[in-house]
Amino acid sequence: MVKKLYQPFNPSLDFLGLDHIVVGSGMGGLTVATWLAKAGKKVAIFERHYVPGGFTHSFKRKDGFQWDVGVHYVGNMAEDSSLRGFFDFLTNGKLEWESMGEVYDVANIDGAEYKFKAGKENFRKQLINYFPKEEKAIDAYLKLIQKANKRGSAFFFEKVFEPWFSKSVGWIFRKRYSKFSEKTTWNVLNEITKNERLIAVLCAQCGNYGLSPKNSSFAAHAMVIGHFLEGGYYPIGGADQICKKTLEVFTANSGKVFINADVTKIVTENNQVQGIQLGEKFIPCKSVISNVGVNNTFNHLLSEADRKFCDFSLKNVQPASAHICLYLGLNQSSEALKLPKHNLWYYKHDGIDEIFEEATLENAPENFAYISFPSAKDPNWQTKNPETSTIQAISVGNMDWFENYIDTNWMKRGDEYLKLKKNFETEMLKVLFKFFPQIEGTIIASEVSTPLSTENFTNYKSGEIYGLAHSPERFTLPFLRPKTKIKGLFLTGQDITLVGVAGAMLSGLLCATAILKLGSWKIFKAIKTSKNS
Known part of the structure; x- marks a missing residue:
């Protein structure tokens, strides 16, 4: 019998005796939670979405197609790398990786092609x-x-x-x-x-x-x-295997994961954490680790008094950019269609700043596109999904473009919103057919996500996927650290370090180190011993 890795939140469940509560199940939260659970701590993760994993999860449709929402490739995954060692520790070596080959990225700028080679x-x-x-x-x-x-x-x-x-x-x-x-x-x-x-x-x-x-x-x-x-690497079986394999280890170490669990408040008293609030349900714990971004943590989960005590302000730093993505399912295999493993970065001309700054909903795909081929990267795709393939095509997005629909609900935003998404799909397909004309006539499934989709599932108010903008000002913020001024409140996630699954993992590692202190070195030693054996 397969052990269930997560369960819906129910206020009647017993939540007593928790050492640590992790709010949000993205890579930073998964890392620190598993690290602490392996150290013998009693840990629970609370996730507002109906599936865990944050940007490491994938979504599926009835026709069998599956697409990643955030992880398109990962670097530094050679077997002897430190990052690979940390992944092996979190997943007990059960997460496998596939190299993308000699060329992992190709840039096409004004019609000229530039290959990025591994090494x-x-x-x-x-x-x-x-x-x-x-x-x-x-x-x-x-x-x-x-x-x-x-x-x-x-x-x-x-x-x-x-x-x-x-x-x-x-x-x-x-x-x-x-x-x-x-x-x-x-x-x-x-x-x-x-x-x-x-x-x-x-x-x-x-x-x-x-x-x-x-x-x-x-x-x-x-x-x-x-x-x-x-070079670039891809998780065999899809990006959601990162979350799945990590949760298998976390739950095997008595960790608990609750979905549909929208934490509404981090409860403090005299500048010390008491627990969390979910609606009318209060859950006590010794410490809370927030993995939902510093903006959501300080501006939505903590009180004004807590913000002042922590000297928190984001007035000089904007949220990262948003995006729009076209997801495609095709009725032929990646091999038959000669789809590459590498990603394609398309720019209409040299002026990248101009392209980003002057982007509109109408011209975004025409000027910039990032195109990825998950099914071509994954050696297991063809076995599970014979004679099919997938493509994801992304361009820059802006929440302001969809301001008329901000107060609408997911899947119920109306015909005009659907028309905007269809127009984006039409323009993005022109770019795809230009570079990959062989896919014309093979598309049997398509979806478009906007910044509103991102906001709905992550609660990032600007629809951003990278948290705080990676600007020079970001690196001057003194509170971007795992340990806050509030006793028992810790931070993890890409805001604490850098963008991406590796950056978020690093934040979880730092957060676990800040909590366990000298005890964390025992785990570092265990990782090193495991790699050498």
Whole structure:
């Protein structure tokens, strides 16, 4: 009999004796919850959605098609990498990965194609092949990436320091990193080259952190680029296997997961956590770990007095960008249609900042698209779904474009809203048919999600998927740390570290370390021993 990994919230259940409550089941929450459960703590996760996993979950339809909502590929997944070791620890080695091959991304800018090859030296040689007169700039760029990420590792580790140690020593790490984090990507690149096409190519993957070159922090850019330098990987069986395999380990260690559990308040008294509130139900615990973003945590789950005590303010930082996505199901296999494993980044011209800033609902797909092929990446897809394939095509979105429908309900937004989505689908299909004409006539299922869809399931008010914008200002916020000023309240998730499944996992690791303190090193030792055996 298969053990059920989660259950609907019911206020009549017994919730007494909990050490830790995790609000939100995204990668950061899954990581810290499993870490703590493995350390012998009594942990429960409360998730407002009807399925757990946050952006690691997938959604399915009756016709058998399944699409990922957030994880399209992951870097640094070689068997000897630290990140792979952490995933193996969380899933007891049951999560398998498939390499995307020699080429993991392709950028098409104004009709010219640029391949991103796995391996730093392969990446370097390929760029020099495209830009032979820019070898010096390319080498300088790679050195900056390496240097920024080395300092970034220290910057993020400093987040677990106690306040007294952070004030006496931590400022050194923050100052050294600020040389990269407080400059925009465009400013840094413009110092090493004036070649606009080279800058556009180097920034072609900026959709992975959601900001254009003139708005993004170079530190965020460097981390994401460095993350994928050795290639891309995809979870065998689909992105939801990340959540499923982790929850199997979490529940095997007595962890509990409750869905349809919309936490309405984090209850505090005298600046100390008492528990959480779900409607009229109060659930006590020793600590609460919030994985729903700092904006939702401070502005919606805590009181005004709590915000003032924590000295919380986001006035200088905006939420990350939103997106619109077209999901397609096709009646032929990826192999028959010759669909690639690699992702395609399409830009109409070099001006990435201009494309993002001047985007409208009508012109977004025409100027920018990120196209991914989940079924081609997953070796198990064909076995479970013979003679079919899937595609996801994404463009920039904006909640303001849908302001007339903000007060409507999911699946009941009216014909005019459906018409807007259909128009987006039509324009995005033009881009897809341009690059992959062989798929015409094979589409048997299609759906479009908007920022309203994201807001409905995540409660991110601007429909953002990357939390706080990865701008220079983000890296100056002092409260983006696992441990808050409120005793027993901790933070995890991509806001604490960086975008993506790896960034969220890192936040969970840091949060568990802040809670367990010296006890966490026993687990690090267990991971190292497991990798060497």
